[in-house]
Amino acid sequence: MKYQIDDSYIDDIPSAVMYRRTMEHCPKSTIGCFITSDDWNEQTLLELKEGSEAWFLVGLQTDNIDFERLDIIEGVIRCQPDEVNDVIKLLNVNSASTIIGIDVVDIKSMFECDNLFQFIQASATGESDSDLVKIATQQLVSQLIKARHTKGLFIGMESVESPSLEVFSYVSEAVEALLSDDVFIYYSSSITDEPDCFRLKAIYASA
Template sequence: MKYQLDESQENDIPCTALYKPNMDCFSPSIIACFILSDGWNEQALLELKKKAEADILVGLQTDGNKYESLDIIEGVIRCQPDEVNDVIELLDVRSASTIIGIDVVDVKSLFESGNLFQFIQASAIGDSESNLVKVTTHKLVNQLSKAHHTKGLFIGMESVQSLPIEVFAYIADAVERLLPNIGEDIYYCSSMTDEPNSFHLKAIYAAE
């Protein structure tokens, strides 16, 4: 588990962006995401990585098809079509706020733990913050129960206000009791949402 003060760099380059093959201009970013079913090939991805000045290429798989493995890709994340923006927001580590955040070096380390990743999320709505945290954590842990042998996990927390350290500790304890052998390969970040009376957990884990 890694706790880190959020010290986002002050510049205009976004951390994460989603690119399409028919875009006229690939604006710079550190993490370049693309949807596998959009028909990218290795040459197009090499051009994307060069023009976007990206350190990491991440493919998003939104269907059940099999795709040729490309060494240039750091990882593939399986998600539903309506979850693409959620994945982008989770990987956009510079938007992390409050007292816990991760940086791009941590994201690189996460993708070194595997090639295929799964995106999951859980949420709850209500008036009691403590109950929201408990319900959402329970939902996420139930989904993570399929990932006993994962070697990497990234969890993002979203709330309408800054969370106390006790909330982080509660979530970390629940996750690490389920995955006791994962050690330092669990990364946490937190961010703010404008959705009132809600709490969200989003996660990416190495699926193999």
């Protein structure tokens, strides 16, 4: 389990950026993300990595067509088309809270667990903070039942303020009670301007 952020990786370069084939300019990033169905091949991905100066590349699969596993990319994350921005925000660890967070080195380590991942999320809205945490956590755990034998898991907590240690403990204990002891679990937190809301986002190795 890892929940410490490395300040040496906090700078003005976004951790994760989504790139499209139609982009004329590639802004710099640490994690270069792309939609696998956008007609990328090994050559164009090599050009993307060089142009963006990304440390590594990650594909986002939004359809049922498996992407060719190329050595040039670190892994593929399956998600719905309307979840692409949520995945990018989760991977953009530079903008995360420094109380509970991970860095890009941990993201790289997580992708070394496997090369195929699934994105899931859960959220709750209301006035009682404790109820929000409990509802969202149970929703996430219910989705993780089929991933109880996963090798790697990354969970992001999102709320109007940094989660307390009590909140972190509740979420982590509920998740870790479901999974095997040898799974690598990483946590981060970020701030949202959406009031009365607690959201959990997760990526787990699904292959």
